Amino acid sequence: MPVIENNAFVDDVWSNLHEGDSARDRSMIIVPLARLEEVLAGWPEDHRGLGVDVPNDADIAVLTPHLARLDIVTLNFPGFADGRAFSQARSIRHTEHFTGTIRARGGFLPDQYGFLLQSGVDSFEVSDRFSLAEWVRHAGSVPATYQRDYATGGLATRPFAEAGSRREQPSFG
Amino acid sequence: MNMHVTPEPNMYRYDEFDRKFVDARVEQFRDQVARRLDGTITEDEFKPMRLMNGLYHQLHAYMLRVAVPYGTMSARQLNVLADIADKYDRGYGHWTTRQNIQYNWVRLEETADILDMLAGVEMHAIQTSGNCIRNTTTDPYAGAAADELADPRPVCELIRQWSSLHPEFTYLPRKFKIAVTGSPNDRAAVKVHDIGLRMHLNEAGERGWEVLVGGGQGRTPMVAVTVRDWLPEADLLPYLTAIMRVYNLVGRRDNKYKARIKILVHEMGAEAFSAAVEREFAEASRETLEVDARELARISSYFAAPAFETLPAFVPEIEERKLADRGFRQWLTANTVAHKVPGYTIVNASFKPAGGIPGDATSEQMRGVARLAERYSFGEVRVTHAQNLTMPHVRTRDLIEVWQQLRDQGLAEANIGLIGDIISCPGLDYCALATARSIPVAQEISARFADIRKQHDVGPLKLNISGCINACGHHHVGHIGILGVDKKGKEFYQITLGGSSTENSSIGKILGPGFGADEIAGAIETVVETYLNVREQGEEFLQTYRRLGAAPFKEALYAGN
Numbered sequence: 001m002p003v004i005e006n007n008a009f010v011d012d013v014w015s016n017l018h019e020g021d022s023a024r025d026r027s028m029i030i031v032p033l034a035r036l037e038e039v040l041a042g043w044p045e046d047h048r049g050l051g052v053d054v055p056n057d058a059d060i061a062v063l064t065p066h067l068a069r070l071d072i073v074t075l076n077f078p079g080f081a082d083g084r085a086f087s088q089a090r091s092i093r094h095t096e097h098f099t100g101t102i103r104a105r106g107g108f109l110p111d112q113y114g115f116l117l118q119s120g121v122d123s124f125e126v127s128d129r130f131s132l133a134e135w136v137r138h139a140g141s142v143p144a145t146y147q148r149d150y151a152t153g154g155l156a157t158r159p160f161a162e163a164g165s166r167r168e169q170p171s172f173g
Numbered sequence: 174m175n176m177h178v179t180p181e182p183n184m185y186r187y188d189e190f191d192r193k194f195v196d197a198r199v200e201q202f203r204d205q206v207a208r209r210l211d212g213t214i215t216e217d218e219f220k221p222m223r224l225m226n227g228l229y230h231q232l233h234a235y236m237l238r239v240a241v242p243y244g245t246m247s248a249r250q251l252n253v254l255a256d257i258a259d260k261y262d263r264g265y266g267h268w269t270t271r272q273n274i275q276y277n278w279v280r281l282e283e284t285a286d287i288l289d290m291l292a293g294v295e296m297h298a299i300q301t302s303g304n305c306i307r308n309t310t311t312d313p314y315a316g317a318a319a320d321e322l323a324d325p326r327p328v329c330e331l332i333r334q335w336s337s338l339h340p341e342f343t344y345l346p347r348k349f350k351i352a353v354t355g356s357p358n359d360r361a362a363v364k365v366h367d368i369g370l371r372m373h374l375n376e377a378g379e380r381g382w383e384v385l386v387g388g389g390q391g392r393t394p395m396v397a398v399t400v401r402d403w404l405p406e407a408d409l410l411p412y413l414t415a416i417m418r419v420y421n422l423v424g425r426r427d428n429k430y431k432a433r434i435k436i437l438v439h440e441m442g443a444e445a446f447s448a449a450v451e452r453e454f455a456e457a458s459r460e461t462l463e464v465d466a467r468e469l470a471r472i473s474s475y476f477a478a479p480a481f482e483t484l485p486a487f488v489p490e491i492e493e494r495k496l497a498d499r500g501f502r503q504w505l506t507a508n509t510v511a512h513k514v515p516g517y518t519i520v521n522a523s524f525k526p527a528g529g530i531p532g533d534a535t536s537e538q539m540r541g542v543a544r545l546a547e548r549y550s551f552g553e554v555r556v557t558h559a560q561n562l563t564m565p566h567v568r569t570r571d572l573i574e575v576w577q578q579l580r581d582q583g584l585a586e587a588n589i590g591l592i593g594d595i596i597s598c599p600g601l602d603y604c605a606l607a608t609a610r611s612i613p614v615a616q617e618i619s620a621r622f623a624d625i626r627k628q629h630d631v632g633p634l635k636l637n638i639s640g641c642i643n644a645c646g647h648h649h650v651g652h653i654g655i656l657g658v659d660k661k662g663k664e665f666y667q668i669t670l671g672g673s674s675t676e677n678s679s680i681g682k683i684l685g686p687g688f689g690a691d692e693i694a695g696a697i698e699t700v701v702e703t704y705l706n707v708r709e710q711g712e713e714f715l716q717t718y719r720r721l722g723a724a725p726f727k728e729a730l731y732a733g734n
Contacts, residue, residue, distance in 0.1 A: 059422075081221055081304070083344025087421045090341050095456050109218060111205065118340035141204070142197040144190060146334040149461050150341070158190040160467065 003103070004124040007136045012125075014051060014072060030074055033058055040066060051101075056084040060091050067098050075121070077106030086119045093120025094149075110138040118150040182553035184245050185330045185475045187295045195292050198299055198338070202226045203285035210282075225305055225343065227298030228284055232605050237279045238301040239291060243311040243329035243353070244272030244556040248543040250294045251554050255539035261287050266539065268524060268532040268560040270596055270647055271350070272310050273301055277603055299337055304345045306336035306417075311353045312360045313557040316476060317519050317565035319511040322372050323380065325355030327473040328409065331465070335410050342417045346424035347432035349417075350389075362558065362674035364388045364397045365650055367434045368416060373403060380406045386416060386446070387438030390644040394680040395435045400447040408454075410465050415453035419446070479551040479566055484516025488570045503587035503625055504576050518569045520550070522562040522584040523594065527623035528616050531597045532560030541582040549575050558647075559596055559635075561589065591628040592636050592701065593619050596647050600640030600657065601664075607640035609657025609664040610690070614638055617694040622701075631701055634714045637672075650674035652715045653700060654681045655693065666693040668700065670726060671718045684723055685731050696730055703729040 003012045017023055017031045023039045027049035031039045036052050043050060051072030054060065063073070073092055075085040085104060092098045103123035104116055110130050117139060126135065144156040151157050187195070202222075209219040223229075227238040239254070246254075254274055258266045261283055262276040269275055279287065291297055300307055309329045316324040332351060336342070342349075352366040363369025369385035381403040388397030404412055416434075425431045425440075438446045495502045510519035522542050524532050542562050546554045549571050550564035557563055562584075567575055579585040588594050595618065598604065600611030615638050622628055637651030641658070648654030654669035665687035672681030688696045701714075707725050708717045718726075 080218065081344055082426060083342075084422055084426075086341045086344065087418050091418070094458065109214070111201075111222060112344075115338075115340035115343060141201045142194065142338060144194040144197060145340070146194070146337050147339060148464060149458050150339075156190065156193065158188070158468075160464070160471075 001125050002128060004126055004132065004135055005101075005122060007132075007139065009132055016053065030072060033062070036063075036066060040069065043069070045069075053105075054088065056082060056088065058088075060088050060096075063092065064096055067092070067096055067100075070098075070100055072101040072103060072123070073098065074103045074105050074125075077104060077108040079107045080109045080112060085121075086115065089116070089120040090150075110135050111141075113138040114141065114155075117152050118145065118147070118155070180547055180552035181249070182245075182247050182551050183475060183477050183479055184247065184326075184553065185242070185472060191295070192292075194337070195295070195297050195299070198226075198297065199285060199288040199292050202288060206281060206285060221303055221344075223284075224303035225300055226284075226288070227301035228279075228281070229302060230605070231277065231599075231603050232601075233603070234278050235281055235284070236275055236277050236603070237284060237287060237298060238269065238273050238275040239296060239298050240301050240308045241273050241296075241556045242333050243309055243315070243326050244313050245315075245326060246296075246554050246556070247294075248546040248552045248554060250296055251539050251543040251546070253290060253294045253296070255536040255543070257287055257290055258534075258536040258539065264536050266534050266536070267599070268534060268556050268562070270558050270560060270598075270645065271308060272313070272556040272558060273308055274534075274556065277599070302348070304347050304349075305343045306339065306345075306349045306351065309333055309336070309351045309353060310361055310366075310558070312356055313555040313563050314360065314510060314519050314565060315355060315555075316478070317512055317517075318356055318360075319513045320358050321356035321513070322374055323355050324476055325353045325361075325370075325372060327469060327476050328370070328372075328382075328406070329353050330472045330475075331410070331469050332413070334468070335413070339417075342421055345417075345421055346426045347429070347434075349420075349434070351413075357676065359674075359676040359678075360558075362650065362678075364676070364678035365390055365394070365674050366397065368413065369397050370409075375403070382406060382409060384412065384416075386450075387435040387443070388678070389433055389435045390647060390649045391433065392430055392642045392644070393433075393435065394644065394649040395439065396678050396680065397435075398438060398443040400443065400450060406469070407462055407466055411457040411459065411462070412450075412454055415450045415457055418453050419449045423449075478514075479553075481514045481517065481566070482568070484568060484570070486515035486569070488516070488572075491569060491572055494573055500587070500625075501573065501576060503629055504585055505572065506629065507587045507591055508585070508589045509572065512566065514566075516569050518567050518572060520564045520567045520572070520575055520579075521557070521589045522564070522579055522582075523586040523589055524561050524584065525588055525594050525619065526583055526586050527593060528620035530612050531595050531615050531619075534562075538582050538584060541578070542584065545575060545578055559589070559594055561594070587625050588628055590633050590635070592622045592631055592634045593625075593628050594635075595619055596635070596637040596651070598639050598641075598646035600638075600646075604640065604645075606643055607657070608642075608659040609640045609666065611638045611640035611646055611655075611657055614655060614657070614666065614690070614693055618697050621694055621698060631705065632713050634701075635673075636697070647674070648672070649680050650678065651681060652718070653697065655697070658687065660687070664690045666690070666696075668693075668696060668730075670700070670723060671715065673715060682723060685727055699729050700726050 030051035354361040365388040371383040384401040385397035555563040597615040601607040637647040638655040639646035639648040650672040667687040669681030
């Protein structure tokens with residue numbers, strides 16, 4: 001499936017470890033959360049190239065001890081109206097300070113692209129139903145946000161009038 | 174004609190940033206409508222998008238619900254609401270129980286143009302529906318009531334901004350309603366909201382908030398539990414964020430009817446829920462605390478008290494008229510409320526004419542109230558939960574003129590808080606969810622109690638009617654509640670007694686078997702007659718019910734059956 005990062009299609013370097021597959025001698029794999037501890041047990045400490053796929057009803061607290069060894073976390077949208085992954089992304093990125101890739105998968109819509117970016121998602125597994133341009137234009141369809149600590153990608157936040165000079169408002173685009 | 178300058182009330186005003194935000198949201202919605210019409214997105218995908226902008230599809234047409242943030246608006250805004258009623262509806266608007274207005278006859282293609290008109294006067298329909306954080310509601314007498322600690326509206330506006338297009342909390346398990354009160358006498362029904370906030374002052378005079386969670390009506394009515402007795406005001410947004418995150422992550426999504434936060438609080442237990450919130454709160458971002466405080470100070474500056482004059486509290490001509498004119502006396506008793514500034518009075522305009530449709534307003538009535546507000550109330554108007562309008566700051570000495578002018582517009586029925594002041598949902602006449610009609614029942618009861626003397630004799634009595642178990646007509650918290658249900662293709666009406674949405678909140682109890690559409694108004698008369706027979710001196714309906722329980726009412730309604 002096409003993957004969007006930084007508003008462009010990128011090659012997907014990751015593959016999914018399916019049920020029954022062995023992780024031995026593999027790299028750049030995303031393993032189901034249920035198998036994370038087992039795979040990590042056999043994974044060399046200094047080895048990179050491991051990711052985890054997190055169901056949207058999982059408590060992300062179980063990830064906390066392992067995040068430093070992971071390069072990607074994938075979050076799931078069974079349908080676009082199920083917004084649990086927004087909070088999972090925010091917690092992983094903001095509360096746990098995860099610096100790797102957070103990828104969204106499933107049935108989210110271009111209209112949610114901006115909110116996903118703001119919640120900490122930076123990689124998008126998408127179908128070919130919508131064009132890249134369609135996704136990208138939604139990043140800034142409302143180019144202003146009231147939530148300062150969620151503002152990303154040049155979204156405007158309210159400037160404060162400071163000692164006679166208004167701070168320059170960043171423009172989107 | 175003289176140049177007329179509309180007074181602008183002291184309320185929140187958009188700056189360049191707010192304007193940019195709302196304009197962009199209108200354009201985004203216009204684009205969403207266009208993509209629906211050209212088939213780029215499906216109806217299933219479009220539905221939550223239009224709902225998040227207040228657009229419902231009802232039985233006969235689209236309905237647009239416009240936000241009146243915490244019920245406060247200017248005369249200028251009210252005039253535009255009237256213009257929209259004329260241009261895009263059939264000359265009507267309808268005040269809702271959450272201090273908003275809805276238009277029942279709009280067209281999808283014209284919605285974005287309506288939103289443009291609204292944006293022109295700093296209004297919108299953002300999050301008036303959908304599974305997101307809805308319009309924050311408050312005391313309709315905020316900033317005016319004699320009994321309030323402080324004006325709660327700056328905090329309401331802070332919450333409005335924080336909750337608007339929140340990237341994390343816009344696809345919640347279910348809708349989410351927050352109510353705020355700055356008065357110990359709760360007129361905002363905070364105990365039957367998803368989150369209720371009650372202001373308290375400590376000994377140092379600092380403001381803090383009691384946080385209640387998990388109240389609500391609908392199919393499973395519940396009174397909220399207090400999860401924090403005292404939250405410092407500075408921690409308000411991080412704490413709300415913590416509640417929302419717990420709810421978004423673990424609130425049920427398997428069953429629409431179990432998805433409200435009240436079910437989560439109930440199933441987890443208040444203590445476990447509260448502990449989860451506290452854990453989240455402990456880790457919450459503190460990086461915006463300082464700007465939140467500055468933002469609240471900035472917002473508060475918009476809500477400065479109007480330029481009140483120093484006036485005598487006692488106005489002889491009002492007292493004389495009161496003695497001489499029963500109609501005026503009744504109106505004064507029921508429709509006006511004590512103001513915190515001597516010489517001023519809070520005035521309610523009743524949109525509950527005898528036999529009328531509760532909360533329906535013609536464009537002419539809207540313009541009429543706007544004119545009165547400009548002249549007599551610093552240009553300020555409120556929408557109430559009971560589907561009426563309020564002019565918060567009227568000089569007591571102007572009351573006779575205001576009363577006469579309201580009477581000319583059919584808005585001076587002296588029934589606020591009495592049995593004629595019925596709250597009703599639109600019911601089966603408009604709503605796709607309804608199982609029974611509620612408006613005709615309200616009209617019939619209202620007509621039977623048309624005698625204002627009788628209403629005043631009966632005294633304070635809240636009668637609320639819902640046309641289905643979703644309880645939009647708030648029947649659970651009516652002193653008398655009526656719930657319309659469908660029984661084998663026939664409308665039946667259940668009576669509940671003893672509900673209340675105040676600080677002593679309670680959920681009404683079902684009295685017994687329901688009544689047919691042709692029997693319900695008579696049954697309500699029997700309930701009221703029974704109360705009149707058994708009440709003690711000075712006892713209000715709810716007090717009598719709480720003292721005696723359901724027995725005398727059951728006896729009167731069902732004995733011999």
